[in-house]
Amino acid sequence: xxxxxxxxxxxxxxxxxxxxxxxxxxxxxxxxxxxxxxxxxxxxxxxxxxxxxxxxxxxxxxxxxxxxxxxxxxxxxxxxxxxxxxxxxxxxxxxxxxxxxxxxxxxxxxxxxxxxxxxxxxxxxxxxxxxxxxxxxxxxxxxxxxxxxxxxxxxxxxxxxxxxxxxxxxxxxxxxxxxxxxxxxxxxxxxxxxxxxxxxxxxxxxxxxxxxxxxxxxxxxxxxxxxxxxxxxxxxxxxxxxxxxxxxxxxxxxxxxxxxxxxxxxxxxxxxxxxxxxxxxxxxxxxxxxxxxxxxxxxxxxxxxxxxxxxxxxxxxxxxxxxxxxxxxxxxxxxxxxxxxxxxxxxxxxxxxxxxxxxxxxxxxxxxxxxxxxxxxxxxxxxxxxxx
Numbered sequence: 001x002x003x004x005x006x007x008x009x010x011x012x013x014x015x016x017x018x019x020x021x022x023x024x025x026x027x028x029x030x031x032x033x034x035x036x037x038x039x040x041x042x043x044x045x046x047x048x049x050x051x052x053x054x055x056x057x058x059x060x061x062x063x064x065x066x067x068x069x070x071x072x073x074x075x076x077x078x079x080x081x082x083x084x085x086x087x088x089x090x091x092x093x094x095x096x097x098x099x100x101x102x103x104x105x106x107x108x109x110x111x112x113x114x115x116x117x118x119x120x121x122x123x124x125x126x127x128x129x130x131x132x133x134x135x136x137x138x139x140x141x142x143x144x145x146x147x148x149x150x151x152x153x154x155x156x157x158x159x160x161x162x163x164x165x166x167x168x169x170x171x172x173x174x175x176x177x178x179x180x181x182x183x184x185x186x187x188x189x190x191x192x193x194x195x196x197x198x199x200x201x202x203x204x205x206x207x208x209x210x211x212x213x214x215x216x217x218x219x220x221x222x223x224x225x226x227x228x229x230x231x232x233x234x235x236x237x238x239x240x241x242x243x244x245x246x247x248x249x250x251x252x253x254x255x256x257x258x259x260x261x262x263x264x265x266x267x268x269x270x271x272x273x274x275x276x277x278x279x280x281x282x283x284x285x286x287x288x289x290x291x292x293x294x295x296x297x298x299x300x301x302x303x304x305x306x307x308x309x310x311x312x313x314x315x316x317x318x319x320x321x322x323x324x325x326x327x328x329x330x331x332x333x334x335x336x337x338x339x340x341x342x343x344x345x346x347x348x349x350x351x352x353x354x355x356x357x358x359x360x361x362x363x364x365x366x367x368x369x370x371x372x373x374x375x376x377x378x379x380x381x382x383x384x385x386x387x388x
Contacts, residue, residue, distance in 0.1 A: 003124055004031060005100055009090060011111055012104040014128030015246040015271045016186065017178050019159045020104040021046075023128065024076050027102060031074055039071040045079040056085035060092060074100040081105045081190075094122060106186055108244045129301040130272050131157035133294075133382035140166070146364075149379050153290050154282055156274025168282075175278040179203075179247075182275075186245040193241070198223075198230055202238050206248055206268045207280035211292040213253070213265045213308075239268075246271055249300060254307040254319060256351060267308055269296045287362070291378065292317060292331045295360055298382055299329070314347045326355040334363050335375070345370050 003010050004027075012020050021044070028040060041063060043050050053059050059077075067073055075093065080086050080103040093099050111125060131139060133152050139162045142148045155161060155171050158178070164170050183203060188196055205219060216235040223230050242248050251267045254260065270276035273293055280286070299306050299320050309316030309328065318329040328351055330344045348357040349371060358374045358381075360366075366377035 001030070004034070007094075007097065007122070009094060009119065009123035010102045011123055011125045012102070012128055013108065013110055013125055013246075014104075014106065015130070016106050016182050017158050017160060018128050018130045018271075020106075020128050021078050022159070024078055024102060024104060028074075028076060031100075035072060035074070037071065038074055039068050040074045040076065041066055042076045043078065045077075045082040054084060056083065056087075056089035056092075059083055059086065059089040063093065072098065072100070075102070077101075077103040079104060079106065081107045081110055091119070094119065106182075106246060107190075108246055129157075129297065131159055132298065132301060133157075133379070144379060144383065146379075149382075152382075153273060153294060154277065156272040156277070158272055158274060161274075171274065172278050175272075175274045179275050179278050182245050182247050186247075187241045190245075191241050193238075195230070195234075198228065198234075199238055199241075201226075201228070202235070203242060203247065204279050206242070207270065207276045210269060210276060210286075210289040211267060214268055215265050243268075247275070249296070251296065251306055251308050251318075253310055256309045256311040256316065256319065261307070269293045271297065273297075288331075288333050291333060291360075291362060295329065295331050295378075295381065309351075311347075311350055314350055316347055316351065326353075328355060328357040330357075330359045332359060332361045335359070335361055335366075341370065345373050348373050 012023060014020050024042075028042065031038070032040065043053060043059070043062065045053070053062055063075065077083075083089065090101070090103070093101060111119075111123060133149070136142075136152045136157050137144060137148060139159060140148075140151075142151075151166055155166055156175070158175070160174070161171060164174060183199060184196075187193060187199060193199055201223070202219065205222065206214070216232050216239065219235045220230060220232050243250050248268045248270055251269060252261050253265055270293055273290060276293065296306060296318065299318060302322075304320040304322045304327070307319045309319040316328055317331050320327040320329060328348055330348055332340065332344045335341050335344065344359050348359065351357065356374070358376050359370075360376050360378055360381045362378050363375075364377060366375045366380075368375060
């Protein structure tokens with residue numbers, strides 16, 4: 001709302017089915033109340049009635065045809081990336097002035113290249129994620145507790161789940177359909193993918209290797225062991241497509257001491273845990289991967305830039321930066337013995353600076369500190385959006 005009625009294009013970006021369209025509907029209602037004499041034009045590329053709006057020229061012609069010059073126009077475009085050359089249309093509409101523009105997209109590179117350069121300082125990107133754990137409790141009318149936490153870790157945070165019984169067969173059937181839509185519509189159709197089978201195998205590979213260091217060479221070697229020959233460069237391209245479609249987020253590695261990024265090796269986390277499980281299955285043996293994923297996404301949604309830390313031969317799960325402040329985090333299933341405690345807390349104790357440090361676990365008895373490092377129960381951490 002701070003950008004409403006401003007000469008700034010509002011770009012709402014997020015994975016399919018995280019609720020971008022409903023945010024637009026809420027904005028429409030709010031802005032209609034604020035300006036009852038204004039005009040609103042809404043274009044939803046998911047609807048058949050707008051199927052003919054394929055190119056920038058079609059979009060401009062549609063707006064010109066329906067625009068009333070005697071009223072202030074507010075323009076809403078849902079799934080903008082489905083319009084070829086939308087950059088030119090937005091640039092033209094923005095240059096006209098007097099139009100309040102709101103758009104959504106399901107592609108991380110929606111505003112890259114020429115448009116970003118031309119509109120530098122004239123647009124704001126608003127990222128939308130699935131439900132946080134606190135929002136999940138609100139949507140489903142639940143109280144906090146282990147049963148609710150387990151449901152969140154298992155089914156994820158897509159908002160529509162509130163309309164479904166939280167049962168494996170029902171939820172995962174829905175999530176598999178969403179996954180297919182992301183792979184086939186946002187990647188295969190957009191990038192004219194020929195090797196669909198490889199794309200699906202790659203997505204499944206990332207789902208099974210959440211929290212593990214991944215390189216294109218490692219993936220190529222794995223595929224070769226499965227008698228699948230794919231070039232190193234093609235693996236890099238397909239990884240980029242999956243990240244652009246917001247199916248996964250890439251966490252790069254950094255050297256904490258030298259404060260530099262490593263060029264080789266990165267980790268991938270899924271924007272939605274339910275989708276990850278739809279690809280790889282939900283197994284208790286994967287609990288450490290699940291915990292890392294949910295903590296990573298919580299940090300990203302809270303506005304942190306997150307990298308994987310390296311200090312000597314020790315790894316720090318997450319180095320989190322925001323507004324000049326830094327937080328170091330380790331994630332573990334349980335602190336079951338002294339060896340585990342020494343490893344998880346020891347990695348943080350090896351860091352020479354005084355920024356805050358935390359170990360997050362699924363221990364119900366978590367709390368307090370160990371040698372000055374906080375030990376936090378996962379549920380408490382996930383309900384601490386403004387207190388991290």
